[in-house]
Amino acid sequence: MTSDIYSIENIIEVQRRRHKFKTNEYQASGSIPIIDQSTDFIAGFTDEVDRAYDGELPVIIFGDHTCCLKFVDFRFAVGADGTQLLRPVKGIDARYLYYALHAVELKQFGYQRHFKLLKDCEVRVxxxxxxxxxxxxxxxxxxxxxxxxxxxxxxxxxxxxxxxxxxxxxxxxGHEAVPIHDTPEGSLPEGWTWGALGDLLRLPYGKALKADARRPGDVAVIGSSGVVGSHVEALVAGPGIVVGRKGNVGSVIWSATDFWPIDTTYYVDTRLPLLYVYQLLQRVPFENSHAAVPGLNRDYALARAVMIAPDALVxxxxxxxxxxxxxxxxxxxxxxxxxxxxxxxxxxxxxxxxxxxxxxxxxxxxx
Structure with missing residues (x-):
């Protein structure tokens, strides 16, 4: 059976977005997932049901800056700028369009807008x-x-x-037999103490690795927003933890395998079980509202107060x-x-x- 070639602009309909969430409005949990142009399929959550996307489903999400594609067939909210919502015209299957867009060889120009370039490309239908x-x-x-x-x-x-x-x-x-004591910093079980984060771990700096210096491979290149590419060489043996230093300040990212944390991040060096530290770090308030330049100062981070539990329990x-x-x-x-x-x-x-x-x-x- 024959196929026709169409310009993408002629087989898509851009959907209206009445509401969108800024990244500082994202929650860690909620009733409505937030989907944006980031590499993570779900970027966050909200409970503001009245701000959810109210158009037809399914839709295809195209990241104007990132070129990420996502197929969404459930209720969601739109996150941040650069998130294009697309649906096919009559006669085009939505899921086929999603895969056809994946097959498009779209040249990327960094953090510029790419949707205008995508519309000029052609696909087989x-x-x-x-x-x-x-x-x-x-x-x-x-x-x-x-x-x-x-x-x-x-x-x-x-x-x-x-x-x-x-x-x-x-x-x-055994908590039933352990009394809880009030302290100036908060309640603690007997035998637990308050200390500084630096008592539990070190935060070495990541190392710059520009995109043109990377050779695609099995090693994840991790920035403060998550995985930003791959490389053939690792800086740190996995598993490990990355903490956002610039950009997405205070983000906590787990890597199950060897990885390369770039210079917008720190990575964790500790004797404690990494999974314990990973959970702990997600509950540490790293925001520094007094900083003149957005970023996570290492001394500030290591000085954050944390509960120190008995080593046997950890x-x-x-x-x-x-x-x-x-x-x-x-x-x-x-x-x-x-x-x-x-x-x-x-x-x-x-x-x-x-x-x-x-x-x-x-x-x-x-x-």
Whole structure:
């Protein structure tokens, strides 16, 4: 069956955004996920239901600055600037359009706007039934990835929940026999103390690694907003923790594998279980409202007051959480393999180089 070539501008409809959230309005949890142009699929949450996107679903999110693409078929709120909301015109399957946009070779120009460039590109559009079959093949990989993501979320919630139970609510093993004492800084179980963050860890500086100096590889390059690229060489052996120094000040990022933290970050050096430190850091108020220039001063960060729990309890938490994160690491590895397989098929299916019937047959035989 024949296919036609269309300019992207002629097969999309840009959706109206009545509301959008600034990054300082994002919450760590809430009833409505916030989706923006960042690499994270969900950037934050809100409980302001009346500010949620109220247009038709599904929509395709295109990051005007980042070129990130996201397929959203659930209720959400729009975050920050540069988030373009797209829907297909009649006769175009929404999920096929999402994958077709992925196949576009769009040259990136740093933090400039790219939507005007995307609209000028062209994509192949086969008959609607073929579109749906292509989308079904590629979507099967994404469905498996999503199942793994949900399992990861459950495992991470278990680690977070136990930390809060033991170190926030003080319902640790044997807590019934431990009295709670009032202190000027707050209540503490007997045997616990207050100290400075610097008593528990060091914060070495990350190291600059410009985009043109990176060689794509298996090592994550991490900035204050998260993973910003890849490289063949690591600066720090994983697992590890990165703390935002400039940009997204005070962000706390986990890396399960070797990584390269760039010069907008610190990385953590500690003798304590990393998963305990990761949970602890997410509860440290790093904001310095008196700083003349936005950024996280290392001396200021290390001077933050923290509760120091008995070492035996901290180690016990680490022994519980480590197997959970090992499972997370395995699932993330599986997702990388699934994504790589999908990405090998995607351009060949979209371009028509690969037969849909042949691909369906091969997948059935492999199942």
């Amino acid at each position: 086969p008959p609607l039934e073929t579109q749906r079959r292509v989308a079904s093949i590629l979507g099967a990989y994404d469905d498996l990835i999503e199942v793994n993501r949900r399992r990861i979320a459950v495992l991470e919630e278990m680690a977070r929940g136990l930390f809060e139970e033991w170190f926030v609510r003080f319902r640790f093993p 180690q016990k938490y680490g022994a519980f959480a480590e197997p959970l994160m090992d499972q997370v690491k395995t699932l993330e590895h599986s997702n990388r393999n699934l994504a790589a397989s999908r990405d090998l098929l995607l351009p060949r299916l979209i371009s028509g180089q690969l037969s849909v019937v042949e691909t369906e047959r091969e997948l059935e035989e492999a199942a």
